[in-house]
Amino acid sequence: MFYHFIGRLVILVFLFLTHSVVSYGLHWQKQKADENCVFLKHTFTDDSLETFSLLECQAADGPSNWFSSDIHQSVCNSGQCRMISIRLVWDGFGNYHHFELMDREPLTKTDHAEFSADDYNRLHFILSDSLSVFKDLEMEDLVVEKKNDVDGVSGATRKSLHDYVVQDAVYTCFTLWKVVYGKGKKNINNLLKQRVSQGYLANLLHKNDPIADFWVFNILAGNTQYVSSFVDQLIDRVASKDERNSSLALRVITVGSLSSEAVQKKLADQIPEVNDLKRLDIIWKLLECPAVSDEVVLQLLRYYLQGILNPAALSYAYQLVSARHISNPDIYQTIKEILTDKNQYVKNITNSLLLKKK
Numbered sequence: 109m110f111y112h113f114i115g116r117l118v119i120l121v122f123l124f125l126t127h128s129v130v131s132y133g134l135h136w137q138k139q140k141a142d143e144n145c146v147f148l149k150h151t152f153t154d155d156s157l158e159t160f161s162l163l164e165c166q167a168a169d170g171p172s173n174w175f176s177s178d179i180h181q182s183v184c185n186s187g188q189c190r191m192i193s194i195r196l197v198w199d200g201f202g203n204y205h206h207f208e209l210m211d212r213e214p215l216t217k218t219d220h221a222e223f224s225a226d227d228y229n230r231l232h233f234i235l236s237d238s239l240s241v242f243k244d245l246e247m248e249d250l251v252v253e254k255k256n257d258v259d260g261v262s263g264a265t266r267k268s269l270h271d272y273v274v275q276d277a278v279y280t281c282f283t284l285w286k287v288v289y290g291k292g293k294k295n296i297n298n299l300l301k302q303r304v305s306q307g308y309l310a311n312l313l314h315k316n317d318p319i320a321d322f323w324v325f326n327i328l329a330g331n332t333q334y335v336s337s338f339v340d341q342l343i344d345r346v347a348s349k350d351e352r353n354s355s356l357a358l359r360v361i362t363v364g365s366l367s368s369e370a371v372q373k374k375l376a377d378q379i380p381e382v383n384d385l386k387r388l389d390i391i392w393k394l395l396e397c398p399a400v401s402d403e404v405v406l407q408l409l410r411y412y413l414q415g416i417l418n419p420a421a422l423s424y425a426y427q428l429v430s431a432r433h434i435s436n437p438d439i440y441q442t443i444k445e446i447l448t449d450k451n452q453y454v455k456n457i458t459n460s461l462l463l464k465k466k
Contacts, residue, residue: 131208132228144168152295160291162299170303170311171320172200175296178210179287183279192216192280196235196288201323202296204235204288217277227274234272234281235288241272242285250278301327306337313341318350325356332362339365343374346390347381354382358389366394369401376404380416387417391424400428402436409442419454422446426457431465 148164165173175198182191192215195208209215215223215231223231234240250266265278273281304327312320325342328335335342345357366372372394379387391408394400408425411417417425433439447458 131206132232145173150295150299152291154291160295162292162295164299167200170308171315172300174199174205175202175292177287177292179284181283183283194284196284196292198288198292198296199319201319202293202300203319204238204293206232207235207284215277215280217274217280221276223274223277227277230274231277231281231284234274235285238289240285241269242282243289245282247279247282250282304331306334309334309338313338318348318353321345321348321350321353322356325353325360328360329356335360335362336365339371340374343371343378346375346386347378354386355389358386358393361393363396363398366397369403372397372401372404373407376407379408379411384418384421387421388424391421391428395424395427402433402439405429405433406436406439406442409439409446412446413442419451419457422454423457426461429461429465434462434465 144167145165146168148166150162150164152160152162154160161177163176163178165175167173177196179194179196180191193210193213194215195210197205197207199205215228217223217227250269265273265276269278300323309324309327312324324338325345328338328342339361342357342361345353348354348357361375366375375390375393379390382390394404405425405428408417408428409422412419412422412425429439429443434443443458443462447455447462449455449458
């Protein structure tokens with residue numbers, strides 16, 4: 109008891125000397141994020157007439173810096189748990205960022221035992237997982253009913269969930285995760301989608317931020333009328349070291365936006381900057397075009413001679429070559445040069461190309 113009291117006293121002194129709000133999760137430069145910020149409050153009412161409030165820090169040029177919601181809620185159904193007070197914070201695109209304890213009130217679990225530092229870190233890890241097992245569960249799926257109280261309800265946490273929750277705090281984890289990815293994220297997404305315009309998307313792409321890029325690319329995937337306006341930026345991101353953004357940017361580029369030789373060439377120019385798999389993806393994207401310019405076909409053939417494309421990529425590039433292309437003297441001479449390659453597979457596919465196009 110004495111050591112528990114001393115430990116509690118140390119925590120209270122620490123909180124008093126720092127701040128009434130303690131953050132757990134990603135590094136948070138709130139003061140910097142709040143510069144030139146307009147604060148907006150949004151209130152939503154669902155079908156059950158429950159209200160949910162969001163505070164938005166909106167940058168002067170339009171995009172959001174962050175969203176937050178103060179949650180004051182009981183996380184058990186027996187009436188034996190006290191309310192939790194916690195602030196959930198999302199970035200400007202609705203991705204969970206971190207949580208904050210408010211008014212120096214700790215989170216508690218069984219018999220009101222307080223969360224430890226490890227428990228808080230684990231809760232942050234749980235809330236960071238958008239694909240958590242909670243996604244397909246309801247409240248009644250969390251426990252096995254029995255008589256004594258565990259985590260403030262009649263039942264013990266299912267064994268299958270032990271690795272996914274803070275011990276003896278399954279309802280706390282579940283409730284907060286559902287807020288983060290339910291009414292929190294959904295309402296933020298709806299707010300942002302209402303603001304979509306060419307100018308708004310341009311501002312976000314100008315930030316050259318991977319998180320902003322990912323959000324914009326997903327918006328473009330569902331609003332293809334804007335793609336042609338941003339095709340240059342999309343092509344630039346194809347060579348990004350961020351594989352997720354690179355693949356999504358290439359997938360979002362539409363056939364219609366690749367109609368000009370200049371745009372096709374810009375896409376082909378990315379080939380030396382990416383790995384072998386992405387080179388194949390770029391060639392496949394060019395294969396979607398009704399017609400590829402002579403200049404781009406010649407560029408791909410020369411990439412093979414320069415050792416940039418491998419034989420497998422060359423075989424796909426050959427699918428772009430038509431009889432019209434072969435009638436171009438520069439293309440024909442380049443194909444004849446490839447025909448002298450020492451690789452027998454390359455010789456075979458090159459001979460086949462010339463025969464088919466006669």
